[in-house]
Amino acid sequence: MTPTLLIVDDEKATRDGLRAALEDDFDVFLASNREEARAILKADTPDLLLTDLRLGGDSGMEILDDALALPKPPTAIMMTAYGSVDTAVEAMRRGAWHFVTKPLNLDEVEMLLKRALRSQKLEVENQQLRQQVPDPAGLGRLVGNSSAIRRVAETVKQVASTRATVLIEGESGTGKEVVAHALHALSGRPADKLVIVHCAALSPQLLESELFGHEKGAFTGAAQRRIGRFEQADGGTLFLDEIGEIDAATQVKLLRALSERTIERVGSNAPVKIDVRVIAATNKNLASLVEAGDFREDLYFRLNVVRIEMPPLRTRAEDVVLLAGKFLKEFAEDNGRPVKPLSDAAMQALRHHRWPGNVRELRTAIEHGVVMSNDPVIDLRHLPAGVLAPAAPPPATAAPENKIPLAAPREFNLHALEVETIRAALAEADGNRTRAAELLGISRRTLQRKLKELDE
Numbered sequence: 001m002t003p004t005l006l007i008v009d010d011e012k013a014t015r016d017g018l019r020a021a022l023e024d025d026f027d028v029f030l031a032s033n034r035e036e037a038r039a040i041l042k043a044d045t046p047d048l049l050l051t052d053l054r055l056g057g058d059s060g061m062e063i064l065d066d067a068l069a070l071p072k073p074p075t076a077i078m079m080t081a082y083g084s085v086d087t088a089v090e091a092m093r094r095g096a097w098h099f100v101t102k103p104l105n106l107d108e109v110e111m112l113l114k115r116a117l118r119s120q121k122l123e124v125e126n127q128q129l130r131q132q133v134p135d136p137a138g139l140g141r142l143v144g145n146s147s148a149i150r151r152v153a154e155t156v157k158q159v160a161s162t163r164a165t166v167l168i169e170g171e172s173g174t175g176k177e178v179v180a181h182a183l184h185a186l187s188g189r190p191a192d193k194l195v196i197v198h199c200a201a202l203s204p205q206l207l208e209s210e211l212f213g214h215e216k217g218a219f220t221g222a223a224q225r226r227i228g229r230f231e232q233a234d235g236g237t238l239f240l241d242e243i244g245e246i247d248a249a250t251q252v253k254l255l256r257a258l259s260e261r262t263i264e265r266v267g268s269n270a271p272v273k274i275d276v277r278v279i280a281a282t283n284k285n286l287a288s289l290v291e292a293g294d295f296r297e298d299l300y301f302r303l304n305v306v307r308i309e310m311p312p313l314r315t316r317a318e319d320v321v322l323l324a325g326k327f328l329k330e331f332a333e334d335n336g337r338p339v340k341p342l343s344d345a346a347m348q349a350l351r352h353h354r355w356p357g358n359v360r361e362l363r364t365a366i367e368h369g370v371v372m373s374n375d376p377v378i379d380l381r382h383l384p385a386g387v388l389a390p391a392a393p394p395p396a397t398a399a400p401e402n403k404i405p406l407a408a409p410r411e412f413n414l415h416a417l418e419v420e421t422i423r424a425a426l427a428e429a430d431g432n433r434t435r436a437a438e439l440l441g442i443s444r445r446t447l448q449r450k451l452k453e454l455d456e
Contacts, residue, residue, distance in 0.1 A: 005049075008051035166183060211250070218266045239281070242283070244282040
């Protein structure tokens with residue numbers, strides 16, 4: 001949708017000149033005084049307001065106040081032939097986004113209005129950064145508005161208060177531990193009774209002792225009795241991360257613990273009763289491991305009472321903005337920095353990245369941006385290089401006849417390169433000069449001037 005712009009100036013030549021220069025990129029409304037401006041503002045609030053400070057008997061400051069009082073105010077830019085620090089400060093204090101002086105540089109005004117639009121869009125998106133899944137109690141870390149995350153949240157709320165064992169599957173970095181925390185937080189079990197075991201980090205002997213404990217003298221080095229994680233979690237929740245990594249012997253003991261709600265410490269035959277809710281997670285497909293004979297089928301069924309699949313981040317791009325907002329606030333607080341917004345370019349880079357490392361990779365990227373930025377915003381240059389790496393180029397195909405290739409670098413002819421670049425941009429834009437100017441990163445007026453110089 002074409003953005004709308006209201007221009008308020010009591011000089012007809014100025015109004016008409018601005019409209020002629022800007023109507024290719026904006027739907028332009030014109031007003032010569034406050035009454036006309038208020039009527040347009042009331043009928044159809046524009047995206048942008050460009051108003052003169054002095055309007056005969058009216059004041060541009062009053063029009064600014066009228067505009068900013070609207071439920072959805074436009075981004076306002078003041079212009080005046082009587083520029084001074086005092087008037088600029090007053091306009092900005094009252095809510096103007098920027099301030100320009102006459103005589104106007106039309107290229108500057110055009111670029112300024114486009115920047116204002118980007119800023120407006122950025123403000124909307126940064127408001128969205130604070131949105132999270134409804135019912136935040138216990139789900140505060142489970143961030144997202146995608147349908148996939150909403151399904152996860154609904155399942156969590158449905159089963160959290162039960163004793164059912166939950167199996168969480170998904171790629172590394174998707175947030176499986178976050179789901180485990182949410183399940184425990186809503187379970188009604190004591191908050192300090194969530195015990196986490198990273199199964200892949202321990203050898204089989206150490207894992208068995210870690211889970212079930214051991215008696216004094218049970219093996220070399222067992223100088224005293226040790227209470228295992230099952231007993232530590234009694235009355236609470238035991239989260240077994242990377243459950244697909246446990247060995248066959250430990251699988252047998254784990255199956256018994258789930259079936260009989262009792263354990264035996266290593267080196268003892270005395271059963272110990274436990275009341276533990278078990279949550280397991282894996283980045284592997286346990287069903288495939290069962291088929292391959294690497295995981296017990298009976299244990300799989302005990303674990304898979306309720307299954308939650310955590311979607312990869314690349315399939316829920318709409319959640320990237322929300323997650324980024326959460327991490328921006330978190331790392332700003334951790335590092336004693338102000339919470340800064342992401343620039344439009346940085347936001348687009350985050351949205352288009354494939355995120356092979358999922359939420360964990362995004363979290364690291366935002367932390368990098370927070371600590372590397374000394375600017376008012378976090379821009380592209382503050383993000384890790386991996387996030388900015390371009391996608392692999394598509395297979396070579398025959399160039400369409402209307403696409404003119406760039407001049408070969410080996411010619412080292414700057415003028416020829418500029419000519420061919422402009423022609424290529426026009427061909428890419430199917431002759432649309434506004435679009436071609438955007439592709440080239442210049443204003444439409446600058447492109448027109450270059451075409452005139454090149455006699456194109």
